[in-house]
Structure formats: structure tokens, C-alpha cells
Amino acid sequence: MLGVDTDEVSFGPSTTQNTYVLAQAFRQWMQPGEAIIVTNQDHEANTGPWRRLAEAGIEIREWRLNPESSSLDPADLDALLDEKVRLVCFPHCSNVVGEVNDVLEITARAHAAGAFACVDGVSYAPHGFENIGKTGADIYLFSAYKTYGPHQGIMVIRRELGMVLPNQAHFFNADCLYKRFTPAGPDHAQVAASAGMADYVDQLAAHHGIEGGAAARCAGVHDLMRAHEGALLQPLLEYLRAKPSVRLLGPDRADRRAPTVALDLGRAAEPVAAALADHGIMAGGGHFYAVRALQAHGIDPKKGVLRLSFTHYTHRDEIDRLMRALDATL
Ligand SMILES: Cc1ncc(COP(=O)(O)O)c(C=O)c1O
Numbered sequence: 574m575l576g577v578d579t580d581e582v583s584f585g586p587s588t589t590q591n592t593y594v595l596a597q598a599f600r601q602w603m604q605p606g607e608a609i610i611v612t613n614q615d616h617e618a619n620t621g622p623w624r625r626l627a628e629a630g631i632e633i634r635e636w637r638l639n640p641e642s643s644s645l646d647p648a649d650l651d652a653l654l655d656e657k658v659r660l661v662c663f664p665h666c667s668n669v670v671g672e673v674n675d676v677l678e679i680t681a682r683a684h685a686a687g688a689f690a691c692v693d694g695v696s697y698a699p700h701g702f703e704n705i706g707k708t709g710a711d712i713y714l715f716s717a718y719k720t721y722g723p724h725q726g727i728m729v730i731r732r733e734l735g736m737v738l739p740n741q742a743h744f745f746n747a748d749c750l751y752k753r754f755t756p757a758g759p760d761h762a763q764v765a766a767s768a769g770m771a772d773y774v775d776q777l778a779a780h781h782g783i784e785g786g787a788a789a790r791c792a793g794v795h796d797l798m799r800a801h802e803g804a805l806l807q808p809l810l811e812y813l814r815a816k817p818s819v820r821l822l823g824p825d826r827a828d829r830r831a832p833t834v835a836l837d838l839g840r841a842a843e844p845v846a847a848a849l850a851d852h853g854i855m856a857g858g859g860h861f862y863a864v865r866a867l868q869a870h871g872i873d874p875k876k877g878v879l880r881l882s883f884t885h886y887t888h889r890d891e892i893d894r895l896m897r898a899l900d901a902t903l
Contacts, residue, residue: 574771574791576706577729580750584764586757588695588714588726589618594754595691595712595728596622598738599660605630608657610688613865614638614645614667619693619714620865623662632657638869643670643823647678654686661690665697665713669863669878670823671830673697680709689734695719699884700802700831701795702774704788705729722770723763730754798885803827805883805892809834812896818903822870822878832887835861835878837870838903842879845902852898856881 575582585591599609603626611620613635627633634653638645645663654661661683666673680690691712694703698715705713711734717725732750740747742756752758771787774794778784783793806827813821813836820837824830838845842858849856860867860874867874881895 574702574774574787575729576704576788577731581729581731581735583728583730583751583753583755584759584767585726585728585755586760587724588693588716588728590757591714591726591728591754592618592622592691592693594741594756595730595738596626598741598754599623600626600629600631601739602737603629603631603659606632606657607659608632608634608655610634610636610650610653610658610661610663610683612636612638612645612663613869614643614670615662615664615693615863615866616668616695617862617864618695619662619664619691623660634658636661636663638670638866640870643667643870644672645674647675647682650679650682654682654688656687658683658686658688661688663690663692665692665694665703666700666831666833667823667863667866668696668833668861669835669866669880671696671833671835672823673830676703676708676710680711684709696833697831701798702791703795704792717763717767717770720770721773723766725760725763725767727767728754801885802832802883802887805887805889806830806832806834809881809892809896812899816899816903819879832883834881836881837872837878838876840876842877845879848902849898852894852901854895854898 609623611623624633636650636653665676676692683690689711692710694713694715699719711731713729715727717723717727735750740753742752746752774791777794778790781797783790810825814825822835846856846858857880859877864874
């Protein structure tokens with residue numbers, strides 16, 4: 574389904590734990606003076622552990638988002654890339670900006686400069702599993718508890734990189750790619766339960782008459798989810814764009830983003846989220862561990878943003894209810 578070999582998929586306790594282990598491997602593998610590029614659009618999980626490698630003499634370069642558009646401009650990445658860079662870390666989709674970054678283009682730029690690419694897919698994967706083999710990502714991470722599964726962090730590590738990075742597990746497991754970066758060992762019950770995610774994709778495919786091999790079924794379900802979510806998201810974005818009291822982060826076009834919609838209210842967001850609950854809407858208020866991304870927009874993380882998210886099982890009448898609730902609350 575993911576377009577990679579079975580042993581290129583590792584199961585760890587969470588994405589945060591997985592990046593932490595990977596960062597230890599890079600710490601051993603890299604030489605002082607070599608560089609890693611991180612962004613300020615990411616969730617802390619895919620930036621903090623890498624930034625800490627500065628303590629080992631590794632140079633950290635920050636690819637900064639444009640505070641007006643919220644976007645990461647690939648041209649800005651080019652200015653940071655040179656022969657010292659070993660790794661580029663970036664989100665497929667930021668959990669507060671929502672914009673879908675062009676993974677293929679960014680990984681191609683990283684590879685052309687001789688660097689590997691580590692992609693945080695946690696905020697994208699709930700909206701459709703990507704064929705990771707086709708993205709060019711050397712590492713792609715997502716969290717199964719956000720993709721209709723149990724609490725696991727799933728990471729794809731492509732063989733070429735995984736067998737080069739120092740083994741982080743027991744020495745006698747060094748030849749086994751899917752064990753090398755999961756020193757905690759497998760949580761068998763959770764790994765078994767994760768099979769339910771694949772069953773779910775298969776059932777959706779069967780229900781909608783999508784045929785073919787696993788990758789084709791997965792791609793078909795991905796496209797259906799994106800189409801349905803986009804059709805519901807566009808009216809919400811237009812509604813929000815017409816509201817002067819809120820600032821929408823990220824693109825106002827549904828085809829360029831996920832339905833993870835963060836709003837700067839210019840005041841504390843959490844009480845507004847609480848008020849929406851009275852209207853039957855479950856929203857969130859806070860910084861969502863994307864503290865650096867909020868600061869890059871000039872937003873006080875203590876005030877945070879109001880975040881409205883939905884997925885493929887949401888109905889149009891629920892979006893209408895959300896807009897009525899926002900009218901009453903804002
Ligand atoms: C974009 C993004 N990356 C990483 C994480 C961390 O995932 P985990 O909770 O599995 O550590 C999250 C969690 O919310 C996230 O939204």
C-alpha cells in the first residue's frame with residue numbers, strides 16, 4: 574500500500590520517539606561541521622530532536638516559512654543547500670498551516686545536493702496514505718492513532734539510508750532493517766491491531782468499486798478522501814476568508830491543503846473552542862506543539878490558534894453546523 578518493501582516499515586511507540594531515535598543515529602553518523610536543514614513550519618517532533626544535534630557540533634540551518642503566505646518556498650531551500658548538508662527535514666503538511674508541500678520537488682532538490690530527506694507525514698496521512706515509494710522521501714513518518722489505528726508511530730526508512738545509519742537496536746539485530754531504529758522492540762498487540770488500517774482501506778475500496786493491487790486500492794481511496802474533503806473544505810475556506818475578525822493560516826484553496834484549519838483570533842483561542850462545544854462542535858485551541866510555526870506568524874503561543882479539523886467521514890451538514898456555530902461564537 575505504501576509503495577515500499579515490508580522491512581522498510583518500522584513500528585515505534587510514537588512519531589516523537591521515532592525521530593528521537595533517528596536523531597541519535599544521525600548524531601553518530603555525521604561529522605562535526607556537517608549540516609541539517611530544519612523548518613519552522615514543523616510540529617516540534619520533526620524539528621526539536623534535530624536542532625539538539627547542534628550540541629554535537631552539527632550545523633543547523635532553518636528553512637523559514639513566509640509569514641504572509643505561511644508557505645515554505647523551495648527557492649529558499651536552494652539557498653541553504655550545499656555539500657555540507659546531509660539531511661533535510663520538513664513536513665508533508667504542517668499541522669497548523671495545512672498546506673500540502675510538494676514532497677517530490679523538495680526531495681529532488683535535497684537529493685541533487687547530496688542530502689537525504691526526512692518527511693513528517695503525520696498531518697497528511699489521515700487524509701490519505703501516500704505512495705511513499707514515489708515521493709522520494711528517505712524517511713517518512715506518520716502516527717497510526719491519527720489514521721484510524723492504534724497508538725503507534727509508523728516510519729518508513731528506505732533501505733539505502735537505513736543500512737548506512739548506525740544500528741540503534743541490539744547488535745545481533747543489525748541486519749534486520751525494521752529492527753534497527755526501534756530499540757523499544759515491537760508492541761505486538763498494537764502492530765497486529767494496525768492491520769485494521771489496511772482492512773479499512775480495503776473495505777473503502779471495495780465499497781467504492783476500486784479494483785487492482787494494494788497500491789492501486791490505496792491510491793484510489795486516497796483520491797476519494799481528498800476529493801470529498803476538498804468539496805467540503807472550499808465553502809468553509811470561503812466563509813472564513815470573508816470574516817475580517819479571523820486570520821486564516823495557509824492557503825485558501827482546498828486543493829492546496831488539508832482540512833486542518835488554524836485561525837488566529839488575536840485573542841486566546843481555547844475559550845472559543847470551549848464555547849463551540851456548546852454548539853456540538855469539537856474544536857481545539859492552543860499551539861498544537863507547533864510553537865515555532867506560530868511564533869513565525871507573530872502569534873503568541875499562549876493565545877494559540879483555533880483549529881478546526883475534519884476528515885472523510887464528515888458530512889456537508891456538519892460543516893454547515895460548524896459555520897453556524899462560528900457565527901454565534903465569534
Ligand atoms: C504534524 C505532526 N507531527 C508529529 C506529531 C507527533 O506525533 P506523535 O504523537 O506520534 O509523537 C504530531 C502529533 O500531533 C503532528 O501533528
